[in-house]
Amino acid sequence: MKKILFAAAMMLCGTMYAQQALWGGGELASPEIHPDNTVTFRVRAPKAVSVQVSGDFLPETLIDTPQGKWAINVPADLKEGKDGVWEYTTAAPLDANYYTYNFIIDGKKELDLMNVFVNRDVKTLTNYFIITREKGDQGDLFSVNDVPHGTVRTCWYDSPSLGMKRRMTVYTPAGYEDNGKRYPVFYLLHGSGGDEEAWFTQGRVTQVLDNLIATGKAEPMILVMTNGNAYEQAAAGQAPGGFKQPEMVMGGVKSGMKEAAFELSFPEIRKYIEKHFRTINDKKHRAIAGLSMGSFHSEHISKYYAGEYGYVGLFSGASAGDGRRGKDEAGASPVYADFDKQMANLFSKKNKPYLYYIAIGKTDFLKAANDGMLKYMDEHGYPYEYVETEGGHIWRNWRTYFIDFSQKIFK
Amino acid sequence: MKKILFAAAMMLCGTMYAQQALWGGGELASPEIHPDNTVTFRVRAPKAVSVQVSGDFLPETLIDTPQGKWAINVPADLKEGKDGVWEYTTAAPLDANYYTYNFIIDGKKELDLMNVFVNRDVKTLTNYFIITREKGDQGDLFSVNDVPHGTVRTCWYDSPSLGMKRRMTVYTPAGYEDNGKRYPVFYLLHGSGGDEEAWFTQGRVTQVLDNLIATGKAEPMILVMTNGNAYEQAAAGQAPGGFKQPEMVMGGVKSGMKEAAFELSFPEIRKYIEKHFRTINDKKHRAIAGLSMGSFHSEHISKYYAGEYGYVGLFSGASAGDGRRGKDEAGASPVYADFDKQMANLFSKKNKPYLYYIAIGKTDFLKAANDGMLKYMDEHGYPYEYVETEGGHIWRNWRTYFIDFSQKIFK
Numbered sequence: 001m002k003k004i005l006f007a008a009a010m011m012l013c014g015t016m017y018a019q020q021a022l023w024g025g026g027e028l029a030s031p032e033i034h035p036d037n038t039v040t041f042r043v044r045a046p047k048a049v050s051v052q053v054s055g056d057f058l059p060e061t062l063i064d065t066p067q068g069k070w071a072i073n074v075p076a077d078l079k080e081g082k083d084g085v086w087e088y089t090t091a092a093p094l095d096a097n098y099y100t101y102n103f104i105i106d107g108k109k110e111l112d113l114m115n116v117f118v119n120r121d122v123k124t125l126t127n128y129f130i131i132t133r134e135k136g137d138q139g140d141l142f143s144v145n146d147v148p149h150g151t152v153r154t155c156w157y158d159s160p161s162l163g164m165k166r167r168m169t170v171y172t173p174a175g176y177e178d179n180g181k182r183y184p185v186f187y188l189l190h191g192s193g194g195d196e197e198a199w200f201t202q203g204r205v206t207q208v209l210d211n212l213i214a215t216g217k218a219e220p221m222i223l224v225m226t227n228g229n230a231y232e233q234a235a236a237g238q239a240p241g242g243f244k245q246p247e248m249v250m251g252g253v254k255s256g257m258k259e260a261a262f263e264l265s266f267p268e269i270r271k272y273i274e275k276h277f278r279t280i281n282d283k284k285h286r287a288i289a290g291l292s293m294g295s296f297h298s299e300h301i302s303k304y305y306a307g308e309y310g311y312v313g314l315f316s317g318a319s320a321g322d323g324r325r326g327k328d329e330a331g332a333s334p335v336y337a338d339f340d341k342q343m344a345n346l347f348s349k350k351n352k353p354y355l356y357y358i359a360i361g362k363t364d365f366l367k368a369a370n371d372g373m374l375k376y377m378d379e380h381g382y383p384y385e386y387v388e389t390e391g392g393h394i395w396r397n398w399r400t401y402f403i404d405f406s407q408k409i410f411k
Numbered sequence: 412m413k414k415i416l417f418a419a420a421m422m423l424c425g426t427m428y429a430q431q432a433l434w435g436g437g438e439l440a441s442p443e444i445h446p447d448n449t450v451t452f453r454v455r456a457p458k459a460v461s462v463q464v465s466g467d468f469l470p471e472t473l474i475d476t477p478q479g480k481w482a483i484n485v486p487a488d489l490k491e492g493k494d495g496v497w498e499y500t501t502a503a504p505l506d507a508n509y510y511t512y513n514f515i516i517d518g519k520k521e522l523d524l525m526n527v528f529v530n531r532d533v534k535t536l537t538n539y540f541i542i543t544r545e546k547g548d549q550g551d552l553f554s555v556n557d558v559p560h561g562t563v564r565t566c567w568y569d570s571p572s573l574g575m576k577r578r579m580t581v582y583t584p585a586g587y588e589d590n591g592k593r594y595p596v597f598y599l600l601h602g603s604g605g606d607e608e609a610w611f612t613q614g615r616v617t618q619v620l621d622n623l624i625a626t627g628k629a630e631p632m633i634l635v636m637t638n639g640n641a642y643e644q645a646a647a648g649q650a651p652g653g654f655k656q657p658e659m660v661m662g663g664v665k666s667g668m669k670e671a672a673f674e675l676s677f678p679e680i681r682k683y684i685e686k687h688f689r690t691i692n693d694k695k696h697r698a699i700a701g702l703s704m705g706s707f708h709s710e711h712i713s714k715y716y717a718g719e720y721g722y723v724g725l726f727s728g729a730s731a732g733d734g735r736r737g738k739d740e741a742g743a744s745p746v747y748a749d750f751d752k753q754m755a756n757l758f759s760k761k762n763k764p765y766l767y768y769i770a771i772g773k774t775d776f777l778k779a780a781n782d783g784m785l786k787y788m789d790e791h792g793y794p795y796e797y798v799e800t801e802g803g804h805i806w807r808n809w810r811t812y813f814i815d816f817s818q819k820i821f822k
Contacts, residue, residue, distance in 0.1 A: 118529060
């Protein structure tokens with residue numbers, strides 16, 4: 001009797017209406033990661049005419065767009081087998097990494113509902129999985145391992161300059177609650193359309209730090225993930241005003257980029273962190289980095305508040321060469337004005353960072369702009385470290401830069 | 412040029428492979444909540460033959476199952492209109508609540524990918540939306556409002572009895588970081604197949620507490636959401652060992668129910684909380700409640716550690732009448748032994764709770780067992796408060812009980 005009751009409970013718990021799922025055919029393993037690191041995707045779609053899988057593990061091709069040629073991954077066809085189950089196995093083993101994918105069923109994008117692991121990138125949902133080949137590779141760093149784990153919290157700080165309470169995500173390293181020590185702080189900024197959840201969910205940064213700190217490869221640190229869209233309080237669904245679907249935030253008024261509203265509010269973030277956490281408050285123990293729009297923010301914050309950040313990371317977004325400085329923005333905000341003067345001040349003996357790190361992918365659409373930044377740095381003799389990777393303006397690169405950068409700071 | 416670069420960035424950010432989404436037809440509003448609180452669902456599926464929406468806002472019907480008659484919601488048909496867009500509008504306005512749904516396209520369950528808000532219930536993903544009709548109704552309580560927000564963290568505690576570090580979710584009320592005050596603690600336990608994320612994501616409990624505390628209807632409190640599956644460290648995807656898909660955990664060895672492993676480890680949870688948070692450590696300031704398996708846990712913890720919990724909430728799971736006590740479990744663990752004696756001790760003058768709260772739905776499959784518990788309580792003259800609602804073993808009821816219970820404790 002007990003068993004029957006529990007079986008009944010199992011069928012009903014919270015999904016009463018989902019009888020399709022409950023009494024439908026057997027479950028499928030998808031994705032199935034084989035011992036040789038090939039991966040099989042399966043979906044039951046007996047009425048479908050065509051089923052494909054689209055994902056960042058598939059071969060790339062170039063397509064024409066109004067902005068020129070772009071690399072996209074070519075979807076692979078699943079083949080229909082018994083009972084309407086379609087299947088595809090990768091042609092080769094996959095490298096260690098974090099991969100995202102979805103199905104395309106009769107031309108319509110769908111998720112793999114056999115895989116509950118789903119990420120949101122702005123307004124796009126995708127399934128994900130991780131391939132680990134050996135200890136210490138990227139797949140291993142992105143995984144939850146049997147190491148001490150930090151605490152991850154979302155909390156709200158006051159931003160008088162923006163006239164609102166705003167949400168952020170803060171990671172404190174394992175042991176923080178018990179040891180009374182003070183820690184360095186790394187401020188990590190998202191890109192256009194992202195929010196305070198982006199690095200945490202898509203970047204796997206808390207797993208990476210747990211693993212790098214446990215193996216002594218990164219210093220124990222506090223990691224602060226802010227919301228860089230100056231005119232919103234929090235990620236979609238987490239702010240007052242109902243469930244507005246997230247939108248890509250263009251440069252300009254909505255994101256506050258033109259007025260440098262986020263950069264000017266940044267001291268309020270530091271104020272909250274330094275009041276509520278055991279931080280070490282000097283240049284040597286403070287880092288800032290960001291991807292794309294967050295790179296732009298990091299570049300401007302680091303020079304406008306010259307001497308405050310000892311480590312600066314510009315991931316896929318260094319701006320000096322692309323015409324964004326000194327023209328329309330110069331008039332709009334002191335943050336963007338006097339670029340040359342601010343940079344000279346940043347790289348003065350007193351203020352200069354221990355690390356100024358610029359990273360970008362070879363096919364990133366901002367590559368030319370970034371080249372301009374490198375040229376600017378070279379012409380002025382400002383020291384920097386440069387990393388160039390394959391691929392474009394993609395999370396795979398940002399995760400790679402984070403792993404690299406986080407091992408170089410506070411040392 | 413700048414605009415073009417940013418437009419390009421928008422198209423590419425992190426979804427390079429998803430050209431379907433990027434260059435496919437226009438976006439659809441789905442779900443669209445109209446001013447009169449009817450709701451329209453839309454999906455573009457030009458090749459589909461049939462499209463339905465399945466959700467807990469739809470009328471119920473009874474179906475036959477091996478366990479007897481069950482209520483399910485009847486899926487509604489969408490109609491195809493222009494450009495392959497299918498549409499359905501609810502026949503009537505919806506009441507204020509939190510609703511979940513999915514599409515059924517040609518017989519296959521799919522998510523609404525125009526709606527990024529997705530919840531996981533054990534291994535089932537569903538979209539969700541909230542209807543609010545007026546201030547203070549359930550929809551309003553489930554929403555993020557312009558009130559002070561608490562901090563939500565996931566942290567790891569040591570469980571020597573289970574031989575592992577384990578993850579939990581902890582809510583501290585707004586102001587906790589700044590005021591130095593001590594707070595009462597409410598331990599909130601999930602059901603079979605759930606984990607330390609269930610109440611937080613599906614229960615909307617942090618939003619509910621933010622709202623109830625802001626309006627003075629609930630006392631400021633610390634809310635602790637544990638993982639009640641004694642032999643796992645954390646929710647699926649958050650524990651070492653890779654991305655195992657979650658499974659319903661049956662009563663018995665795997666969940667540790669038979670040995671009462673979770674109940675016996677509970678003091679380790681309290682130890683972590685009382686060491687790391689500013690708690691008030693007496694019966695008057697300590698509550699425990701849970702749903703289904705968590706109700707079972709709460710019932711046994713509250714009597715085995717009699718006198719420690721001043722407020723006990725049994726949501727859809729009170730067990731005394733259903734044969735689970737005193738038989739197989741009795742031999743397995745002292746926690747389940749001597750039920751009568753333990754209950755008498757719990758309701759002794761010294762130990763008796765200020766509130767013993769039992770709630771269940773009229774069509775819950777545990778209703779008969781719960782009736783047995785009420786009978787037992789009545790026969791022994793133990794005071795309790797009883798709440799009976801429509802519906803069965805569903806989250807809608809558990810959210811309702813949480814809202815009710817959390818306003819009755821610590822007062």
